[in-house]
Amino acid sequence: MTETTSLAVAMIGLGSMGLGMAKSLLASGHTVSGYDVTASATAALGDLGARACTSPADAAKGAQIAVVVVVNAAQTEAVLFGDNGIVPAMVPGGVVISCATMAPDAVRALAERCSQRDIHYLDAPMSGGAARAGTGELTFMASGSPHAFAVARPALDAMAGKVYELGETPGIGASFKIVNQLLAGVHIAAACEAITFASKLGLDIDKVYEVITASAGNSWMFENRVPHILEGDYAPKSAVNIFTKDLGIVSDIGRTETFPLPIAASALQLFLATAAAGMGRDDDASPARLIAQITGINLPQAKEH
Amino acid sequence: MTETTSLAVAMIGLGSMGLGMAKSLLASGHTVSGYDVTASATAALGDLGARACTSPADAAKGAQIAVVVVVNAAQTEAVLFGDNGIVPAMVPGGVVISCATMAPDAVRALAERCSQRDIHYLDAPMSGGAARAGTGELTFMASGSPHAFAVARPALDAMAGKVYELGETPGIGASFKIVNQLLAGVHIAAACEAITFASKLGLDIDKVYEVITASAGNSWMFENRVPHILEGDYAPKSAVNIFTKDLGIVSDIGRTETFPLPIAASALQLFLATAAAGMGRDDDASPARLIAQITGINLPQAKEH
Incomplete structure (x- = not known):
């Protein structure tokens, strides 16, 4: 456990979230080295004054902390234990802060393998978009040993x-x-269903947004995502495919645990239909576009993106 | 159109909502006469200093405004046009403020019949519970003629x-x-599904409430209803049967308009299952109890009510 507050941090995964988090770490005086499979993303990190590296292992060399911000369990496993993985390269006693949303069982398996190499695993999925990543205002839902929290604290x-x-x-x-x-997935699906239904009923959907956000039908997601529909902006702030993945994990756990989840299942099907219709990489408000196409209602014209 | 701000108001339907609304009207200096099919409810109005009446027509005699706070379209029609209905008894040019949640087509039909009798119909379903009814802080989602709004304004x-x-x-x-x-219905159903699923995953559901209400998964209903589950309090603040009714209307409109609503349909089925299991008159957070019974998880013990 280190007493200094300036840490050597490896940042693996430099999408809009990872790059923003690197910015926040640099702004707090930490040393950052980073890697992304996409060369331009790694180069963007270099432009911030951090060390742009040629592999995860290169970035993790001598790091006390590695923050892994990739999409899923398979990518996280590859970053940790694949060719040029980070675990063998890190300082013994170091901490992996793992941010991808994945099944609890997958987390436990990765954490166990880390502990065999004297690396501590902080299970730290996050909430908050790219803007909040860049300003150091994310929320982490974290669990791990007191040691892992203590070492990771300045980075967190x-x-x-x-x-x-x-x-x-x-x-x-x-x-x-x-x-x-x-x-979150159910609420987005419900928002898409409700706002298109409102249009079918002949209502002014801008007014619907105003009224619902002040009423008992509101949700964080309704308030945040419906403006994308009202503006026809389907450039992905978060993509449909994130929810086919995350509600897929929910569905998998439901079957493993014999726990019926009919509402989540219904939302998953709507996201799957949206992805099947070719919108998997578009914004997760896109189920509204699919419903509009199917039912023939007119939503605000979708912008090019 | 009257220029005075003190109106003669008939209040038909004196449940927890109607009685609270009568209180608010009295507090603002209006004259209130009221009726409920349940004699004790009518008597409770008398205790407030209003005129307790023997029929809807009796309450509406000479009233400029009638506020109808019953459960559905059938009850509203009976109050307006049934035996001892209010419409023939009201002052010509008077306004019916109709608060029950019902299908838009049913509203249009009642409004048309009112207008044939020189009575104006203000379509004014409301949001907000009994507490806010009593303090004059309800939200109305209202439509009607400018005349109806003008006459009803002091009462609203x-x-x-x-x-x-x-x-x-x-x-x-x-x-x-x-x-x-x-x-609202989907969000309650999702809240019940999510909080029981969290219990199945071994999580501390009080902590889940704390984290979710500060995260992107939050909804107005999650925040408002999950405490009922945490406290085991299923005394009906709003009953399961309200949502079998309201999501039933949603479902009816979906079929009439050929508009698929799979998320709402899934929520409706969960409320129907809860009502079928004998909890129709209990609090609308009761789907959580049904899921717990089916899956064998332990929720906080339900209190007697």
């Missing part, structure tokens, strides 16, 4: 507005995130 | 924190309310 403080410490075992953070994603 | 001001004026045609208010109820 640089990236987060709020860190929920949810338990000492990796997997708990993932479970909280999965419950959040169940709700 | 007494009962409402906010009046949305959504158009000049009855039915528009009902359509907004139906869209709100679609979302």
Whole structure:
């Protein structure tokens, strides 16, 4: 455990989230080295004054902390233990801060393999978009050993507005995130269904937005995503494919645990239909476009993106 | 159109909402006469200093305004046009403020029949519970003629924190309310599914409530209803049967308009299952109890009510 507050941090995955988080770490005085499979993303990190590296292992060399911000469990495993993986390259006793949303069982398996190499695993899925990543205001739903939290603290403080410490075992953070994603996915699907239904009823959907956001039918997602529909802006702030993945994890756990989840299942099907119709990489408000296409209602014209 | 701000108001339907609204009207200096099919409810109005009446027609005699706060379209029709109905008894040019959630088509039909008797129909479904009814802080999603709004204004001001004026045609208010109820119903169903799923995952559900209400998975209904589950309090603040009714209207309109609503349909089925299991008159957070019974998870013990 280090007493200095300036850490050597490896940042693996430099999409809009990872790059923003690197910015926040640099702004707090940490040393950042980073890698992304996309060369231009790695180069963008270099432009910020961090060390642009040629592999995950290169970025992790001598790092006390590695922040892994990739899409899923398979990518996280590859970053940790694949060719040029980070775990063998890190300082013993170092901490992996793992941010991808994945099944709790997958988290527990990765954490176990890390501990065999004297690397601590902080299960730290996050909430908040790219803007909040760049300003160090993310929310982490985190679990892990007290040691992992203590070592990671200065890095977490640089990236987060709020860190929920949810338990000492990796997997708990993932479970909280999965419950959040169940709700978030259902609420987006419901928002898309409701706003198109409102249009079918002949209502002014701008006015519907105003009234609903002040009423008991509101949700965080309705308030955040419906403006994309009203503006016809389907450039992906977060993509449909994220929810086919996350609600897919929810569905998998439901079957493994023999726990019926009919509302989440219905939302998953709507996201799958939207992806099947070719909008998987578009904004997750796109189910509204699919419903409009099917039913023949007119939504605000979608902009090019 | 009257220039005085003290109106003679008939209040028909004196449940927890209607009685609270009567209180707000009295507090603003209006004269209130009222009736409920349940004699004790009518008597409770008398205890407030209003005139307790023997029929809807008796309450409406000479009234400029009649506020109808019953459960559905059938009850509203009976109050307006049934035996001892209010419409023939009201002052010509008077206004019916109709608050039940019903299908827009049903509203339009009632409004048309009213207009043939020189009575104006203000389509004014509301949002906000009994507490806000009593303090004059309801929200109305209202549509009707400028005349109806002008005459009703002092009464609306007494009962409402906010009046949305959504158009000049009855039915528009009902359509907004139906869209709100679609979302509200789905969000309650999703909250019940998510909080029980969280329990199945072994999470501390009090902590889940804390984290979710600060995260993107939050909804107005999650925040408002999950405490009922955490406290085991299923005394009906709003009952399961309200949502079998309101999501039933949503479902009916979907079929009439050939507009698929799979998310709302899924929520409706969960409320129907909960009612079928004997909890129709219990609080609308009761789907959580049904899911717990089916799946064998332990929620906080339900209190007697």
